[in-house]
Amino acid sequence: MDRAVEDVEYEQMLLSRHGLLNHRKGRRENGVLERSAYILLSRIRVQGPMSIGELSEAFDLDASTLNRQTTAAMRAGLVQRIPDPAGGMARKFRITAEGSRILDEEREGTVASLGRVLVDWPGEDVAAFAHYLRRFNTDLERLGGRPWPRP
Structure with a gap:
């Protein structure tokens, strides 16, 4: 097992x-999102509006x-920054229509890139690879105490 690990x-x-994403400050010239923005938008999309404190914890x-x-x-x-929909004091961040559009484009490009890598793999x-990646990630999340919500 040690060698396998x-x-x-x-x-x-x-x-x-x-x-699959190249990193730079903000968006690159060809429109690709910076990795941190991609992850931030993905989290807000799946969880809904979040405050700085909630993002810090997540x-x-x-x-x-x-x-x-x-x-x-x-x-x-x-x-965009909005008042807390639940009436709390902290302002929250919500993904904009433009943010959703760009995230969708980015995700489509990433899926297409993965498709080129996996083209010769049987379904x-x-x-199975997706299953093992999810299992690996959920175990990391469990150990870190920070589960990632999944759609």
Whole structure:
């Protein structure tokens, strides 16, 4: 088992370097979202409006980091600050129509990229891979105490 865990570590490291999303500040010239914006928008979409405190807890990041990320996302028109729909004191961030459109485009591009990688895989292998990735992620989330809501 130890060698297998070492193999998982190595392959995970390689996977992270391939990044289907290239990173830069804000959106790149060709419209690709920065990784942090992609994840932020994805979380807000699946969970609904979130405050800085809720985002900080969800991502295990300090408020100053999330203030920078949400400010950049607001400047780009991806999110907007709204009063708490539940009547609380904190303002929350909601994904905008433009943010949803761009997130959908980004996700479609990522799915297309994955499709090119997995084109020769049998459907049952793709399904098994998805199952194991979900299991891996949910175990990480369980250990970290930060489950990610899934649609």
